[in-house]
Amino acid sequence: LKNKSKRKKRDEETKGAERKKARSEGAEGNQSTKEELPLAASGEEATPPPSSLVVLGDYDRKPVQPFLPQWLAQPKLLQKRIKENLIPVGDVPGIHPKLLKKLQMNGIESFFPVQAEVIPAILQSASNGYLMGQGGYRPKDICVSAPTGSGKTLSFVIPIIQVLLDRVVCQVRALVVLPTKELAQQVSKVFNIYTDGTGLKVVLITGQKSFAKEQEMLVQKKVTGYCSLADIIVATPGRLADHISKTPGFNLTQLRFLIIDEADRMIDDMHQNWLNQVVKAAFQVENDSGSNTLFQRTKPGPVTAASCCYPQIPLQKLLFSATLTQDPEKLQQLGLFQPRLFTSVYSEKKPLIDGTETEQDAEEKYTLPEGLSQCYVPCDLNSKPLLLLHFMLTMKFTRVLCFTNSREASHRLFLLVQAFGGITVAEFSSRLPPNERQRTMKEFEQGKIQLLISTDATARGIDIKGVNCVINYDAPQFIRAYIHRVGRTARAGKAGLAFSMVLRIQERRFLRMLKDAGIPDIKKHLVKGKSLKPLVQQYEEALSKLEKTVKGEQAQKRA
Numbered sequence: 001l002k003n004k005s006k007r008k009k010r011d012e013e014t015k016g017a018e019r020k021k022a023r024s025e026g027a028e029g030n031q032s033t034k035e036e037l038p039l040a041a042s043g044e045e046a047t048p049p050p051s052s053l054v055v056l057g058d059y060d061r062k063p064v065q066p067f068l069p070q071w072l073a074q075p076k077l078l079q080k081r082i083k084e085n086l087i088p089v090g091d092v093p094g095i096h097p098k099l100l101k102k103l104q105m106n107g108i109e110s111f112f113p114v115q116a117e118v119i120p121a122i123l124q125s126a127s128n129g130y131l132m133g134q135g136g137y138r139p140k141d142i143c144v145s146a147p148t149g150s151g152k153t154l155s156f157v158i159p160i161i162q163v164l165l166d167r168v169v170c171q172v173r174a175l176v177v178l179p180t181k182e183l184a185q186q187v188s189k190v191f192n193i194y195t196d197g198t199g200l201k202v203v204l205i206t207g208q209k210s211f212a213k214e215q216e217m218l219v220q221k222k223v224t225g226y227c228s229l230a231d232i233i234v235a236t237p238g239r240l241a242d243h244i245s246k247t248p249g250f251n252l253t254q255l256r257f258l259i260i261d262e263a264d265r266m267i268d269d270m271h272q273n274w275l276n277q278v279v280k281a282a283f284q285v286e287n288d289s290g291s292n293t294l295f296q297r298t299k300p301g302p303v304t305a306a307s308c309c310y311p312q313i314p315l316q317k318l319l320f321s322a323t324l325t326q327d328p329e330k331l332q333q334l335g336l337f338q339p340r341l342f343t344s345v346y347s348e349k350k351p352l353i354d355g356t357e358t359e360q361d362a363e364e365k366y367t368l369p370e371g372l373s374q375c376y377v378p379c380d381l382n383s384k385p386l387l388l389l390h391f392m393l394t395m396k397f398t399r400v401l402c403f404t405n406s407r408e409a410s411h412r413l414f415l416l417v418q419a420f421g422g423i424t425v426a427e428f429s430s431r432l433p434p435n436e437r438q439r440t441m442k443e444f445e446q447g448k449i450q451l452l453i454s455t456d457a458t459a460r461g462i463d464i465k466g467v468n469c470v471i472n473y474d475a476p477q478f479i480r481a482y483i484h485r486v487g488r489t490a491r492a493g494k495a496g497l498a499f500s501m502v503l504r505i506q507e508r509r510f511l512r513m514l515k516d517a518g519i520p521d522i523k524k525h526l527v528k529g530k531s532l533k534p535l536v537q538q539y540e541e542a543l544s545k546l547e548k549t550v551k552g553e554q555a556q557k558r559a
């Protein structure tokens with residue numbers, strides 16, 4: 001009897017362990033399928049992923065393949081090299097003569113590859129006018145991943161203006177959301193250039209003006225009710241959310257295009273919930289059941305006979321970034337509809353001597369501009385300021401953008417270079433008020449400032465002509481920061497140099513980060529100690545001046 005009960009206990013323990021094992025394998029299986037987008041969202045045929053189920057037991061277990069939705073796995077590929085793939089503006093079909101003329105007046109004779117592909121795609125999705133998708137169907141959302149400086153801005157500015165050219169009543173029909181004030185300002189400037197003389201109104205809402213002033217720019221109260229003063233809004237997410245909740249008459253119910261620029265960064269900011277607020281406002285049912293009922297829209301759901309009976313203004317999302325995430329789970333937060341991806345991220349085949357071709361070794365995750373030369377300088381903490389001064393004095397670059405990892409580091413480095421003398425220098429960070437930042441940026445653009453020391457506030461999207469060199473004074477910690485920082489040079493097919501100062505203890509991690517991103521070996525640049533020697537005395541004097549200035553600032557703060 002004793003033996004029997006022992007055996008029973010052993011059997012139960014074995015079964016328990018098997019159940020536990022099966023459960024944990026099930027959990028792993030779930031993890032792999034977590035990557036998937038729901039089929040409805042990805043707009044695919046309902047074919048099950050190849051290995052979403054874990055086979056238990058003694059079967060031959062195959063490794064679980066990572067599953068990418070078809071739209072991510074089979075994108076439309078964009079040419080990487082700008083200069084070799086210019087397309088005369090007249091050769092891209094469907095562009096309004098008015099806009100063609102404007103492009104030429106602004107010195108744009110040819111389109112860059114991203115523009116030649118994306119402009120017709122957006123125009124096609126609105127070929128029946130902005131009130132309806134092509135053939136009455138809801139248009140597909142569009143995602144664009146193309147290098148820094150490859151011309152993504154015009155690829156949405158031109159088609160949006162063209163689609164709205166014939167609008168009769170002024171209503172908010174396009175909304176561009178960007179992460180920073182400076183970027184929003186830059187994009188609104190481009191819209192202003194191309195809407196000039198069309199009657200379309202562009203309004204910038206970023207908090208640079210008072211809230212009341214922005215409200216006045218957005219809506220006007222008339223005896224008949226509120227009317228919109230904006231066709232196209234360019235905004236930062238926080239200020240936009242404030243207007244949605246607090247500005248009477250601010251109406252997004254006619255919104256046709258939602259453009260999310262620097263989309264990967266905007267996804268990171270999604271906890272602010274601004275996207276839900278926009279979508280909610282866009283599908284809000286208007287109280288007055290009057291003139292607009294024909295185009296009254298309801299939140300999209302499954303397509304049914306009833307839902308097809310009356311036209312709906314579609315809301316189409318357009319996403320742009322140089323480092324667009326390929327993580328379906330992250331993209332899912334945006335609620336994309338049958339998205340189409342345009343990307344320049346793919347492995348290129350290299351010709352071999354025998355005439356055949358081979359794939360590149362590392363998997364490419366990001367594409368850098370063709371004209372960019374990169375190198376890194378191994379150094380120690382003490383020699384970093386001297387190295388910067390050495391480069392500035394010997395290389396004679398006219399506009400250098402130098403990045404640090406914090407506002408304090410930017411400020412101290414700025415004070416040090418200023419104390420050293422001989423270099424026109426300025427700083428840029430959220431430490432400074434917006435108007436001062438704006439002035440600094442203008443002077444840098446005009447060539448009055450040789451060296452601009454900045455935090456990552458200027459790392460993304462900022463387009464300053466003539467920046468011929470980017471210096472990472474502090475090595476960036478993340479690859480996306482690296483890509484955007486170095487992308488401030490070598491824009492629009494031009495040449496540029498980026499070099500990174502890397503502490504010896506950081507060297508391995510830094511090189512690994514680049515290698516993992518598929519960025520080919522960057523050159524190592526060694527600077528001999530004797531090249532720095534002539535600067536040492538002046539540098540030490542600058543250090544003591546810096547100390548005094550910092551003490552003065554601290555005393556001022558305390559007072």
Ligand SMILES: Nc1ncnc2c1ncn2[C@@H]1O[C@H](COP(=O)(O)OP(=O)(O)OP(=O)(O)O)[C@@H](O)[C@H]1O
Binds near residue numbers: 107110321463492
């Ligand atoms: N077709 C063109 N011909 C000549 N210059 C162009 C053309 N298209 C854009 N540019 C110029 O190229 C520069 C970079 O364009 P843009 O700022 O749109 O790049 P981007 O792809 O948005 O870069 P980022 O990812 O850094 O934001 C701008 O100065 C712009 O005026």
